[in-house]
Amino acid sequence: MLSGFAGQLLNGLAGASTLFLLAVGLSLIFGVTRIVNFAHGSMFMVGLYVAYSLAQWLAPLAGGAAAFWLSILLSAAAVGALGVLVELLVLRRIYRVPELFQLLATFAVVLVLRDAALAIWGPDDLLGPKAPGMKGAVQILGRQFPQYDLFLIFVGPAVLALLWLLLRRTRLGVLIRAATQDREMVGALGVNQAWLFTGIFALGSALAALGGALQLPREPANLGLDLGTIGDAFVVVVVGGMGSIPGAYLAALIIAEIKAVCYGIGAVQVFGASFSFSKLTLVVEFIVMAAVLIWRPWGLLGKPQGMVRGAAAAEAPIRPMRRAGVVATAALGAALLALPLAGQAFPYLTVLMIDLLIAVLFATSLHFIMGPGGMHSFGHAAYFGLGAYGAAALLKGLALPMELALAAAPLVALAGGLLFGWFAVRLSGVYLAMLTLAFAQIVWSIVYQWDEVTGGSNGMVGIWPSARFASKTAYYYLTLALVGASVFALRRMLFAPFGYAMRAGRDSPLRAESTGIGVIGVHWAGFAIASLFCGLAGALYAFGKGSISPETIHVGRSIDALVMVLLGGVQTLSGPIVGSAVFTWLQDWMIRATDYWRALLGFAILVLVLAFPQGIVGGLAAAWERWRPPAAAAEGRR
Amino acid sequence: MKTRLLATLFAACLFSAGAQAQAPIRIGELNSYKAQPGFLDPYKKGWELALEEINASGGLLGRKVEVVSRDDNGNPGDAVRVAEELVSREKADVIFGGFLSHIGLALTDFAKQRKVFFLAAEPLTDKITWQNGNRYTDRLRPTTYMQTAMLVPEAAKLKKKRWAIVYPNYEYGQSAAATFKQLLKAAQPDVEFVAEQAPALGRVDAGAVVQALADAKPDAIFNVLFAGDLAKFVREGTTRGLFKDRPVVSLLSGEPEYLDPLKDEAPEGWIVTGYPWYGIDTPEHKRFLAAYQKRWNEYPRLGSIVGYSSMMSLAAGIRKAGSTDTERLIAAFKGLKVDTPFGPMVYRPEDNQSTMGAYVGLTTVRDGKGVMKDYYYVDGASVLPNAEETRKLRPAD
Amino acid sequence: MTALLKVQGLRKTFGGVHAVEDVSFELASGELLAMIGPNGAGKSTCFNMINGQLAPDSGSVALGGREIAGRPPREIWRLGVGRTFQVAATYASMTVVENVQMALLSLHGQLFRLWARAAALHRSEALELLAAVGLGQRADEPCSTLAYGDLKRVELAIALANRPALLLMDEPTAGMAPLERNALMQLTRDLVKERGIGVLFTEHSMDVVFAHADRIMVLARGRLIAEGAPAAIRDDRQVREVYFGSGRLVRTAHAAAPGSAAAGTRAAAGPP
Incomplete structure (x- = not known):
């Protein structure tokens, strides 16, 4: 038994090296550039694919061992170059935009790289060769332990030591550390910041690729690795402390060891029921992250970070709609009311519009806290899912009528929002983002495994609206009415003292607190309100689909919400509406238009990102400001 | 063309x-x-x-x-x-x-x-x-039930007492494991299930799982992992000697989709369901x-x-x-x-x-590729419950 | 004079270092009291204990006879204490008048109203405050477009919104040009005298201090070493030793001589 645990600790060490290599580049990139780089997992994936191909090509040319190790190093170099390309072509153009906007660009890169990998390497899993000279196992504690795993145990600390030397002993290292602590200082030192960013992106990408390539003998290259690894990478970075290299290793070690021990404990009897601890591995890293963020928000070895002063221009004051806006809104409303009349000619339109309207409410509720509240929730799907599952459980479990279930379901999301928000609003910036993500993942894993109540991974079916709303047209009107009223209410709240108080807390917590505004309380209330409306969107979704599954809570849906808000423009009130409509429509259209819709969607987002660095609405508004006739400008000022 | x-x-x-x-x-x-x-x-x-x-x-x-x-x-x-x-x-x-x-x-x-x-x-x-x-x-x-049921008679024939089970942690894996336990227990009442590992789908930590299974010292293993998880499990288990003198019964692993990526490392002698297209x-x-x-x-x-x-x-x-x-x-x-x-x-x-139905047989390596041998076709009708039992399983139309 | 603010035996230690030790003083309504001292003298710590950002280890801070030490800033504000910051803290995404309205909304306990139009509430009162600080014409401009000196005025208007009895100003003229400095301080002085507000401020610029303060306290190494009218402080031997020995006063005084002279005359001509 004891030697079994010792063996599992060894396994954990090997796992820790893998996790460390995966995450350390992300930590560097975030530390220096403050970019939340979703494409980091893609670099890991591409690293593994490239290493696989190189190993195939080089095997006949060089000796087995030489070919293997060369392909790993070359893969890291190649992906480092890819990182340079991404930085130069995309990110460099959008550093001076509202915070987090770069996230949208990296998300597009994920989509493009996924389809590129599919086109180049095909859909099948590709299992690489074993490492020459390390194919066997050695006897440790009476167990066979793979030689390659032993090697991996040393790779992590070795890379850690090399990076430490780089950071402590070179000029580049000094710059990286300076930039991590205070980005503006680097500019003051007279260093070309753009060059530093390119370099750090190359280094970070190469490290991710190295991590991927070193998995060649352990894991088949496959297309799910990008989003499959990015969550773990973020967890390690946050737990260890943003920008802290030793922290990343420590975090990787803790998480890998906890997982190994979970497997080691295996099935145990709890109150007569058998529970396999291995099931905990689904979520254990997110539990660790939530605990660390609550206890020590800046991570185990990180330092509390100073406020990053935004490089972007301040948000413009909100103004009530001008007459043109009111007229346009009324026209849109009339068109939406009349839409089912076109149902004969375009029968699918109603169906698509229901989804689109739900997406609008989903995105608008996220914008409510993300824009005016400055709280970037990365786990907004949690409240969507709680609403959806709440509706399903009330309908099926308590046998409530559909109308009551729809009305009560948002309260389930509200409860979740109150609970999670209580912790989240105490943090800010990326820490808040990661804590909300952790909560969402925890909710997801509970829903995923709680068969009796949620139907587990299969979800629940038979959640259809009552006879009154059974037809698509009736349900469309129900959705339109509820979404329209909700969007109006959310907007109205932003013009009300409460919305102003939320913005006050975001703009200057110092000023707010010293004029009697309890920022935490206000933001908590905002979080709760957003989760309530998000829950309504979830409930509408459940009845619109007739079935729900854990996907309604999955991180992918949270990312969708972020993308929609950022695409429309986080600094504008109509941004989320436009963003969600464009995103939903683009995706629906492209899925039908081409097999490579992911890449196409990715390119479309990239084009929008580069053309409208403040989001679509933000960009159009700015263009209008520049172009409109002087007379109109004068009137606008009044 | x-x-x-x-x-x-x-x-x-x-x-x-x-x-x-x-x-x-x-x-x-x-x-x-x-x-x-x-x-x-x-x-x-x-x-x-x-x-x-x-x-x-x-x-x-x-x-x-x-x-x-x-x-x-x-x-x-x-x-x-x-x-x-x-x-x-x-x-x-x-x-x-x-x-x-x-x-x-x-x-x-x-x-x-x-x-x-x-x-x-x-x-x-x-x-x-x-x-x-x-x-x-x-x-x-x-279905999951049918494919599992096709393998149970072969599992029972092994006359192994201590079984370990490994499956991906979602409904397919859970229901395959549950069906296997239920049917094997019925066919062989003295069977014992000594280890159960349920790693997350697509994210198996193969080393830890393999060691945990080996530490339970089972006589035989029932595997439900597939795709990338299967490849990791096979390679790690082979290196660590998990499959040495230990029969493995494995769901779907004989399908070319899952067997082919393993190439010459395909396991020898696993009892699987699959599709031997090269020999039918x-x-x-x-x-x-x-x-x-x-x-x-x-x-x-x-x-x-x-x-x-x-x-x-x-x-x-x-x-x-x-x-x-x-x-x-x-x-x-x-x-x-x-x-x-x-x-x-x-x-x-x-x-x-x-x-x-599906083909049940043994895995082996031939010409550097994983294939099935000694296979036979099991008609789906033979493993499905009869009409009366089925009606109990299903809501009335 | 009845004491508006009464500070007694204030102490704060950070990891064994005595940042503030046994500081006691009083401040009357309508009085401008400057707190000066070299860097690290404990000015900021002292200041932050009075405004609620830090809790003192021991000692008392009484506002109009009510103990406020250890209470959070927003409660202290509700008791009638206004604040301005070293780096102007305003709401960049709001207009100038909305910045002031925000404080008024808070004052009237309307922060959690979800439906009323905020822009229409307390607007006239906010405009009056802006007019008082000379920004009446710019009320509807975005705050983010204002020059730094004007931001300081906005802050002043915000700070006056809850009709405070006491105004705490942390380096009110930091980052401003000399002419602007005196204009702002003169404005402050006029406003507080008119409304009978007591002001406690820290300041680096000696010409501002000597031109506008009614009374000056000098802190060194966490202790209050001198207190009195500007003239008395200027002549205090101990102050010269620990503080002016740095030569700081001489330099600053020379650099800003003309402005300070002018301001000084005006100050002398003001109400006592």
């Missing part, structure tokens, strides 16, 4: 001159092509081949057949919307497809709500035909194999069989019904006989489940 296509078109024109006046039969198809390309690419080639054969022989009911195929974005919500689009905008008469169980279930329920005929092609979950079954939905592929010498399979290789210039996977047989099932159903009317199709599928590359099978009237 181009000339072939032209020839097909020409033939279609010739044979169905009378059908030109009529609109083609429209079949909607949806699947998680982008999320599961490894399995679904061959699946698509399978039904495309069948569709070409059907149209080349004059279509159905004198009408040409068209399939409108869509990606469902890998999630049930979008799948339901896509299904709605197929039915309302594309005016599909019937729909088929599905791979992931939760999407399959969502579509099953959608079919019931919209009163559309749905043939679930791939999804394995028992619930599609049992707990959540409905009259609008039929399913082709042998029934005339119906030989004909299919030749046609498939000619059309696509590659060998078929199990997905190809599923795709091909789905299309052929719909064709048989529509012919028997003499219409694409939903009610008549439902009636036609009750006891519908279909000839597939695996031989004839029947859609059981009691639960709308086809009796398609």
Whole structure:
């Protein structure tokens, strides 16, 4: 038994090296550039694919061992170059935009790289060769332990030591550390910041690729690795402390060891029921992250970070709609009311519009806290899912009528929002983002495994609206009415003292607190309100689909919400509406238009990102400001 | 290729001159092509081949057949919307497809709500035909229960007392493990389950799992991992000597989709369900194999069989019904006989489940490739509960 | 004079270092009291204990006879204490008048109203405050477009919104040009004298201090070493030793001589 645990600790060490290599580049990139780089997992994936191909090509040319190790190093170099390309072509153009906007660009890169990998390497899993000279196992504690795993145990600390030397002993290292602590200082030192960013992106990408390539003998290259690894990478970075290299290793070690021990404990009897601890591995890293963020928000070895002063221009004051806006809104409303009349000619339109309207409410509720509240929730799907599952459980479990279930379901999301928000609003910036993500993942894993109540991974079916709303047209009107009223209410709240108080807390917590505004309380209330409306969107979704599954809570849906808000423009009130409509429509259209819709969607987002660095609405508004006739400008000022 | 296509078109024109006046039969198809390309690419080639054969022989009911195929974005919500689009905008008469169980279930329920005929092609979950079954939905592929039941007699023959189980932590894995325990316990009452590992799907930490299994000192192992998880498990388990002198019974591992990536590292002597396309010498399979290789210039996977047989099932159903009317199709599928590359099978009237079976055999390595040997076909009908028991498993229509 | 603010025996230690030790003083309504001292003298710590950002280890801070030490800033504000910051803290996404309205909304306990239009509430009162600080014409401009000196005026208007009895100003003229400095301080002086508000401020610029303060306290190494009228402080031997020995006063005084002279005269001509 004891030697079994010792063996599992060894396994954990090997796992820790893998996790460390995966995450350390992300930590560097975030530390220096403050970019939340979703494409980091893609670099890991591409690293593994490239290493696989190189190993195939080089095997006949060089000796087995030489070919293997060369392909790993070359893969890291190649992906480092890819990182340079991404930085130069995309990110460099959008550093001076509202915070987090770069996230949208990296998300597009994920989509493009996924389809590129599919086109180049095909859909099948590709299992690489074993490492020459390390194919066997050695006897440790009476167990066979793979030689390659032993090697991996040393790779992590070795890379850690090399990076430490780089950071402590070179000029580049000094710059990286300076930039991590205070980005503006680097500019003051007279260093070309753009060059530093390119370099750090190359280094970070190469490290991710190295991590991927070193998995060649352990894991088949496959297309799910990008989003499959990015969550773990973020967890390690946050737990260890943003920008802290030793922290990343420590975090990787803790998480890998906890997982190994979970497997080691295996099935145990709890109150007569058998529970396999291995099931905990689904979520254990997110539990660790939530605990660390609550206890020590800046991570185990990180330092509390100073406020990053935004490089972007301040948000413009909100103004009530001008007459043109009111007229346009009324026209849109009339068109939406009349839409089912076109149902004969375009029968699918109603169906698509229901989804689109739900997406609008989903995105608008996220914008409510993300824009005016400055709280970037990365786990907004949690409240969507709680609403959806709440509706399903009330309908099926308590046998409530559909109308009551729809009305009560948002309260389930509200409860979740109150609970999670209580912790989240105490943090800010990326820490808040990661804590909300952790909560969402925890909710997801509970829903995923709680068969009796949620139907587990299969979800629940038979959640259809009552006879009154059974037809698509009736349900469309129900959705339109509820979404329209909700969007109006959310907007109205932003013009009300409460919305102003939320913005006050975001703009200057110092000023707010010293004029009697309890920022935490206000933001908590905002979080709760957003989760309530998000829950309504979830409930509408459940009845619109007739079935729900854990996907309604999955991180992918949270990312969708972020993308929609950022695409429309986080600094504008109509941004989320436009963003969600464009995103939903683009995706629906492209899925039908081409097999490579992911890449196409990715390119479309990239084009929008580069053309409208403040989001679509933000960009159009700015263009209008520049172009409109002087007379109109004068009137606008009044 | 181009000339072939032209020839097909020409033939279609010739044979169905009378059908030109009529609109083609429209079949909607949806699947998680982008999320599961490894399995679904061959699946698509399978039904495309069948569709070409059907149209080349004059279509159905004198009408040409068209399939409108869509990606469902890998999630049930979008799948339901896509299904709605197929039915309302594309005016599909019937729909088929599905791979992931939760999407399959969502579509099953959608079919019931919209009163559309749905043939679930791939999804394995028992619930599609049992707990959540409905009259609008039929399913082709042998279910988790069926495939597990096919392996249990072989497992019992091993006469091993201490078993360890490893499965991916979601419904398919859980239900396979539960079925295996239940059926093996019935067949061999003294059996003991000494370890149970349920790593997250697609994220198995193979080293830790293998060691935990080995530490439990089982006499035999039942494995439900597949795809990338399987590759990791096999390599790690081989290196660590887990499979030495320890029989392994493994679900689906003989399917080319999962066995081929292992190449010469495919495990030796595992008892698996699968598809030995290289050695099935029934005339119906030989004909299919030749046609498939000619059309696509590659060998078929199990997905190809599923795709091909789905299309052929719909064709048989529509012919028997003499219409694409939903009610008549439902009636036609009750006891519908279909000839597939695996031989004839029947859609059981009691639960709308086809009796398609699977091959059970041993894995081995031949010419640097993993293959199955000593295999035999198990008819699905032989492992399904009888009509009376089935009725208890299923809500009344 | 009755004491508006009464500070007694204030102490704060950071990891064994005595940042503030046994500081006691009083401040009357309508009085401008400057707190000066070299860097690290404990000015900021002292200041932050009075405004609620830090809790003292021991000692008492009484506002109009009510103990406020250890209470959070927003409660202290509700008791009638206004604040301005070293780096102007305003709401960049709001207009100038909305910045002031925000404080008024808070004052009237209307922060959690979800439906009323905020822009219409307390607007006239906010405009009056802006007029008082000379920004009446710019009320509807975005705050983010204002020059730094004007931001300081906005802050002043915000700080006056709850009709405070006491105004705490942390380096009110930091980052401003000399002419602007005196204009702002003169404005402050006029406003507080008119409204009978007591002002406690820290300041680096000696010409500002000597031109506008009624009374000056000097802190060194956490202790209060001198307190009195500007003239008395200027002549205090101990102050010269520990503080002016740095030569700081001489330099600053020379650099800003003309402005300070002018301001000084005006100050002398103002109300006592």
